Amino acid sequence: MTVVLNQSFTGISIGAVLLLIALGLTLTFGQMGVINMAHGEFIMAGAYTTYVLQKSISSAGVSLLVALPVAFLVAGAMGVLLEWLLIRRLYTRPLDTLLVTWGVSLMLQQLARDIFGAPNVQTAAPNLLTENISVGGGITLANNRLFILGLALLCVLGLTVVLRLTPLGRRIRAVVQNRDLAEVSGISTGRVDRTTFFIGSGLAGVAGVALTLVGPIGPTMGTNYIVDAFLVVVVGGIGQLKGSVITAFVLGVLQSVLEYSTTVSVAKVVVLVAIVAFLQWRPQGLYTLRTRSLA
Amino acid sequence: MTTTTTTPAPVSPPPVSRPARFKVPGAFLLGAVLLLGVAPLALSDFRLNLLAKYLCYAIVAVGVSLAWGRGGLLVLGQGVFFGLGGYAMAMHLKLADAAATGQTLPDFMQLYGTGDTLPWWWQPFANPLFALAMTVLLPMAVAALLGFLVFRRRVKGAYFAILSQALAAALSIWLVGQQATTGGTNGLTDIQGFFGYDLNDPVNQRMVYFVIAAVLLLLMAAARQLFVSRYGELLIAVRDSEERVRFLGYDPANVKLVAYVVAAGMAGLAGALFVPAVGIISPALIGIVPSIGFVIGAAVGGRASLVGAVLGAIAVAWAQSTLSDAFPAAWTYLQGLLFVLAVGFLPGGLASLGAVLRRRRPRNRTTATGETA
Numbered sequence: 001m002t003v004v005l006n007q008s009f010t011g012i013s014i015g016a017v018l019l020l021i022a023l024g025l026t027l028t029f030g031q032m033g034v035i036n037m038a039h040g041e042f043i044m045a046g047a048y049t050t051y052v053l054q055k056s057i058s059s060a061g062v063s064l065l066v067a068l069p070v071a072f073l074v075a076g077a078m079g080v081l082l083e084w085l086l087i088r089r090l091y092t093r094p095l096d097t098l099l100v101t102w103g104v105s106l107m108l109q110q111l112a113r114d115i116f117g118a119p120n121v122q123t124a125a126p127n128l129l130t131e132n133i134s135v136g137g138g139i140t141l142a143n144n145r146l147f148i149l150g151l152a153l154l155c156v157l158g159l160t161v162v163l164r165l166t167p168l169g170r171r172i173r174a175v176v177q178n179r180d181l182a183e184v185s186g187i188s189t190g191r192v193d194r195t196t197f198f199i200g201s202g203l204a205g206v207a208g209v210a211l212t213l214v215g216p217i218g219p220t221m222g223t224n225y226i227v228d229a230f231l232v233v234v235v236g237g238i239g240q241l242k243g244s245v246i247t248a249f250v251l252g253v254l255q256s257v258l259e260y261s262t263t264v265s266v267a268k269v270v271v272l273v274a275i276v277a278f279l280q281w282r283p284q285g286l287y288t289l290r291t292r293s294l295a
Numbered sequence: 296m297t298t299t300t301t302t303p304a305p306v307s308p309p310p311v312s313r314p315a316r317f318k319v320p321g322a323f324l325l326g327a328v329l330l331l332g333v334a335p336l337a338l339s340d341f342r343l344n345l346l347a348k349y350l351c352y353a354i355v356a357v358g359v360s361l362a363w364g365r366g367g368l369l370v371l372g373q374g375v376f377f378g379l380g381g382y383a384m385a386m387h388l389k390l391a392d393a394a395a396t397g398q399t400l401p402d403f404m405q406l407y408g409t410g411d412t413l414p415w416w417w418q419p420f421a422n423p424l425f426a427l428a429m430t431v432l433l434p435m436a437v438a439a440l441l442g443f444l445v446f447r448r449r450v451k452g453a454y455f456a457i458l459s460q461a462l463a464a465a466l467s468i469w470l471v472g473q474q475a476t477t478g479g480t481n482g483l484t485d486i487q488g489f490f491g492y493d494l495n496d497p498v499n500q501r502m503v504y505f506v507i508a509a510v511l512l513l514l515m516a517a518a519r520q521l522f523v524s525r526y527g528e529l530l531i532a533v534r535d536s537e538e539r540v541r542f543l544g545y546d547p548a549n550v551k552l553v554a555y556v557v558a559a560g561m562a563g564l565a566g567a568l569f570v571p572a573v574g575i576i577s578p579a580l581i582g583i584v585p586s587i588g589f590v591i592g593a594a595v596g597g598r599a600s601l602v603g604a605v606l607g608a609i610a611v612a613w614a615q616s617t618l619s620d621a622f623p624a625a626w627t628y629l630q631g632l633l634f635v636l637a638v639g640f641l642p643g644g645l646a647s648l649g650a651v652l653r654r655r656r657p658r659n660r661t662t663a664t665g666e667t668a
Contacts, residue, residue, distance in 0.1 A: 103634030110627040265472025272465045283448040
């Protein structure tokens with residue numbers, strides 16, 4: 001029982017990482033219908049931002065806190081640049097966007113290799129986050145994983161507030177629901193798209209900061225997470241925050257419990273089969289935006 | 296590049312004017328002469344072997360052209376089928392190698408110590424006919440199952456692309472995990488013989504090249520017939536407007552399923568032929584990155600044009616192996632840039648360059664931007 005609970009906690013923290021990554025994806029995917037394969041490289045950018053900051057700020061705790069907003073800005077700026085240069089020209093061809101952004105991600109990975117070198121680098125975690133909390137019954141919670149969980153929930157909360165309560169959020173929701181109608185109502189959809197892309201990419205940067213706490217930083221770190229994050233978006237329902245939250249945690253727990261009872265590789269296969277089976281039941285994902293369109 | 300002189304075949308169906316009737320067989324004949332006649336005479340053993348490898352990628356590209364170019368299905372997981380075909384072939388060849396030296400187990404199994412008995416699912420692969428059939432049937436069966444489940448529920452577009460990509464990731468991770476029975480990260484390596492012929496002998500390597508080139512030509516001819524058939528028209532219709540096809544009384548799921556399964560079979564065959572030509576099959580050759588690689592060639596050359604896709608695949612594979620050794624960093628930038636430019640700004644690929652520049656007559660133009668999957 002203890003083992004199952006410990007595995008579940010690990011699963012929840014895997015889910016939190018997936019959630020951080022999927023939040024940005026579901027936002028851009030839902031609004032613009034584009035699949036941004038370079039999202040993984042924005043994660044990498046966030047992680048390297050942490051690494052660079054830690055070199056100039058010696059205190060691990062301070063540098064981590066500084067890194068969060070800085071990484072958001074760095075990754076967000078990269079996202080806006082990508083949107084402005086390429087993606088806005090390809091809105092009518094979503095599948096081609098997937099391939100184009102994959103080309104971009106190749107280039108960004110090589111750029112990271114040229115700047116920081118091919119081997120992985122590490123950052124030091126603040127002392128507080130290297131400890132564990134024991135909550136009794138043999139269950140221990142690692143502080144760094146709790147921190148990531150908190151960060152993920154904070155991001156969900158922040159995003160919900162922005163989407164529900166601000167004029168910007170209202171505009172974003174309008175564009176998601178009906179782009180043409182939003183446009184004729186006087187919303188500058190191009191500007192809203194760019195803002196959404198900024199927020200979505202920025203969240204990837206934040207996810208990158210979080211990942212420095214649990215693993216090494218390397219040029220290809222983004223690719224390891226991107227496919228899983230996309231699966232979260234697909235299962236949760238495109239553009240649905242609620243769906244992404246539930247799916248990320250369910251997939252995370254499923255993955256880690258299966259990993260414990262079988263092996264990592266078998267767990268991956270079983271999760272994929274489960275997803276295909278789930279899509280038989282709900283092909284549009286857990287939650288869907290109800291529209292009258294055929295597609 | 297030895298085959299750049301072939302003219303792109305007109306792909307739209309019958310404007311049955313006299314020149315068009317001779318153009319396609321003419322181009323086909325030219326390709327056959329170049330591949331089966333000129334290339335073996337002009338190239339050294341080493342280069343011919345490399346060309347054999349590129350031609351395997353070209354065979355995958357024929358399937359990609361069918362499924363993606365004509366059907367609009369972005370198949371990001373062709374590595375799975377390439378791998379299934381490759382592993383089916385390699386398993387048989389490993390068993391044959393072991394039998395030739397009087398062993399019962401392939402060398403890597405003795406190394407990793409899994410016991411003295413062959414796993415049950417390896418045993419049928421000792422039969423050459425079974426293994427050969429499996430190289431095509433296994434990928435087709437997997438594609439049929441996934442395609443049936445996915446297309447029937449109208450999961451399409453990006454969803455399908457992501458699922459097929461996840462399948463590639465899952466298979467390569469699974470293979471890495473099963474080191475004792477699949478060779479793990481190393482894959483199945485060091486294959487010596489090919490149905491009794493010694494692969495270290497350059498003459499037999501040439502024979503393998505001829506087999507691969509012949510298979511490519513046959514599949515291109517078959518794919519071309521498929522393109523101009525009624526089914527080919529239906530496939531394009533599904534790509535361009537799936538709902539309309541459904542309203543007309545067809546089931547788009549079946550149309551897409553056929554394209555996906557045929558493309559999978561072609562990728563499987565390519566994987567099977569890749570093994571004797573290169574002597575190895577490993578998870579690194581079939582994961583996410585190589586799977587996207589199969590699509591790149593077709594995208595650069597022209598996804599909807601059969602000849603374009605094939606030449607694109609050969610050219611990209613050639614550039615990869617030539618440039619990546621000399622300038623690894625520069626090649627990665629170039630590859631990314633090529634992809635961005637080709638897909639982003641020339642969706643018809645290089646095959647459409649002439650059409651874009653010359654503004655050919657509309658009835659000969661094939662629209663290359665399929666979006667509905």
